[in-house]
Amino acid sequence: MARRRETTRAAIYLRISLDHTGEGLAVERQRADCERIARERGWKIVATYTDNSISASDKAKVRPDYDRMVRDYSNGRFDAVICWDLDRLTRQPRQLEDWIDAATERGLLLVTANGEADLSTDGGRLFARIKASVARAEVERKGARQSAAQRQRAAMGRPPRGVRPTGYTLDGEVISHEAEAVHAIFTAFSKGSSLKAIAAALSGAEQVERDEDDRTLVQRLPHNVPVLPTRSGRPWNPTSVIGILRNPRYAGWSALDGEIVRDSTGAPVQGQWKPLVSDTLWLDVQRRLDDPARKTNRVGTDRKHLGAGLFLCGVCDKPVKTHGGRYRCAGHVMRSRAPIDDLLLSTIRALLARPDLADLLPVQDEHRAGELREAVKKQRDRIARARADYTAELIDGSLYKEIKDGADQEIQRLEAERLMLTAGDASAAVLRAESPVNAFDNADLAETRAVIDTLCTVRLYPAPRGRKSFDPETVEITPRFGTSTARTP
Numbered sequence: 001m002a003r004r005r006e007t008t009r010a011a012i013y014l015r016i017s018l019d020h021t022g023e024g025l026a027v028e029r030q031r032a033d034c035e036r037i038a039r040e041r042g043w044k045i046v047a048t049y050t051d052n053s054i055s056a057s058d059k060a061k062v063r064p065d066y067d068r069m070v071r072d073y074s075n076g077r078f079d080a081v082i083c084w085d086l087d088r089l090t091r092q093p094r095q096l097e098d099w100i101d102a103a104t105e106r107g108l109l110l111v112t113a114n115g116e117a118d119l120s121t122d123g124g125r126l127f128a129r130i131k132a133s134v135a136r137a138e139v140e141r142k143g144a145r146q147s148a149a150q151r152q153r154a155a156m157g158r159p160p161r162g163v164r165p166t167g168y169t170l171d172g173e174v175i176s177h178e179a180e181a182v183h184a185i186f187t188a189f190s191k192g193s194s195l196k197a198i199a200a201a202l203s204g205a206e207q208v209e210r211d212e213d214d215r216t217l218v219q220r221l222p223h224n225v226p227v228l229p230t231r232s233g234r235p236w237n238p239t240s241v242i243g244i245l246r247n248p249r250y251a252g253w254s255a256l257d258g259e260i261v262r263d264s265t266g267a268p269v270q271g272q273w274k275p276l277v278s279d280t281l282w283l284d285v286q287r288r289l290d291d292p293a294r295k296t297n298r299v300g301t302d303r304k305h306l307g308a309g310l311f312l313c314g315v316c317d318k319p320v321k322t323h324g325g326r327y328r329c330a331g332h333v334m335r336s337r338a339p340i341d342d343l344l345l346s347t348i349r350a351l352l353a354r355p356d357l358a359d360l361l362p363v364q365d366e367h368r369a370g371e372l373r374e375a376v377k378k379q380r381d382r383i384a385r386a387r388a389d390y391t392a393e394l395i396d397g398s399l400y401k402e403i404k405d406g407a408d409q410e411i412q413r414l415e416a417e418r419l420m421l422t423a424g425d426a427s428a429a430v431l432r433a434e435s436p437v438n439a440f441d442n443a444d445l446a447e448t449r450a451v452i453d454t455l456c457t458v459r460l461y462p463a464p465r466g467r468k469s470f471d472p473e474t475v476e477i478t479p480r481f482g483t484s485t486a487r488t489p
């Protein structure tokens with residue numbers, strides 16, 4: 001044992017693994033706890049060492065104050081070290097052994113403010129060694145302390161640290177040209193563009209499709225999706241597009257590991273950043289992504305041609321495929337695409353020019369959507385009130401559960417209705433435009449297909465044998481409206 005001075009001189013070591021605003025509270029708490037230990041033991045604090053945002057587990061990372069503390073100790077500046085817990089001091093077993101050596105051979109007093117270790121005792125040293133190896137294993141598994149901090153940040157609606165999503169800076173500020181691209185990606189997908197087509201547009205691929213005679217058929221790629229170089233420099237692909245579409249942060253919701261973070265009432269936590277898309281658009285996109293039928297969705301995905309998968313075979317009623325410049329249902333129908341597409345486009349144009357078009361359209365009710373939003377909020381408030389009453393012991397657990405279950409059920413019903421309202425709006429931009437015909441002429445392929453699907457069913461019949469010219473009679477266009485109008489009693 002080294003000689004003791006009259007008053008033990010103590011050093012405090014503080015470390016926080018995160019240095020952003022707010023986490024400073026944690027270091028003040030560590031400091032207060034350590035100072036309390038010094039007071040209780042009658043030690044004099046001669047130095048305080050603080051490392052910010054530096055991991056105790058990574059040998060490669062420099063911890064300037066830690067190194068300074070080690071030097072000061074070997075120069076005899078203090079006889080005791082107080083840290084909040086051993087994890088703060090070090091997570092490297094070799095460094096911990098150095099401190100244990102100092103404690104056993106040179107009489108260093110090393111205590112933790114949480115009371116778990118006192119290296120002046122055999123038990124304390126054993127505990128410290130076990131603790132260090134456990135801590136080490138924990139670090140190697142995942143870095144639990146950091147993810148706890150991330151959870152906390154997410155619960156507070158603060159931007160996650162480390163990675164910035166396209167459209168935002170690390171601090172959650174909007175980067176306008178990226179934000180526009182993100183909005184365009186959501187809009188294009190909700191209108192029925194495929195992931196592949198969106199990725200191609202973002203990567204700057206050819207915008208138009210031409211037929212064998214180099215005639216422009218249709219705009220193949222979604223409009224308004226700008227070319228946006230990826231930060232990795234690699235081309236966009238469907239997976240990277242999904243990564244954007246799935247991110248709840250774009251609807252202004254806090255997220256952790258891709259999941260929306262919810263408060264105690266079950267409501268999504270609002271992030272402290274500007275949303276880039278509306279919550280209804282975001283939810284609509286999730287519904288489309290989750291739709292198991294998406295891959296075969298007639299309007300939806302990955303179509304290069306106007307009628308592929310949309311027009312039906314007049315013989316078997318299955319969707320036709322494209323085969324070169326033709327629509328085909330094997331064994332039934334084999335028709336040139338161009339005259340059929342022309343007929344369709346002119347028929348739809350004529351329909352869109354009808355003055356009574358608005359009366360023919362399915363109801364889309366913004367007002368109802370607002371009512372539903374309010375109703376959901378009411379139910380969430382109901383749960384919050386019941387929880388408060390339960391906490392205040394005004395109601396018992398079974399009543400609280402009954403109220404909560406009832407409200408949860410109602411929320412589910414309301415949300416389902418809300419989703420129904422936004423469903424099938426892929427054609428809305430055209431149908432509700434001031435001039436639907438102009439909008440239709442300027443629509444991209446996905447919108448065009450959606451408009452056709454909203455307005456009519458198309459069946460292709462086999463061309464009569466030996467007949468060379470196109471016979472419109474072999475294409476059956478059945479309007480959808482009129483067949484589903486309200487029945488009179």
Ligand SMILES: [Zn+2]
Binds near residue numbers: 317332
């Ligand atoms: Zn067929």
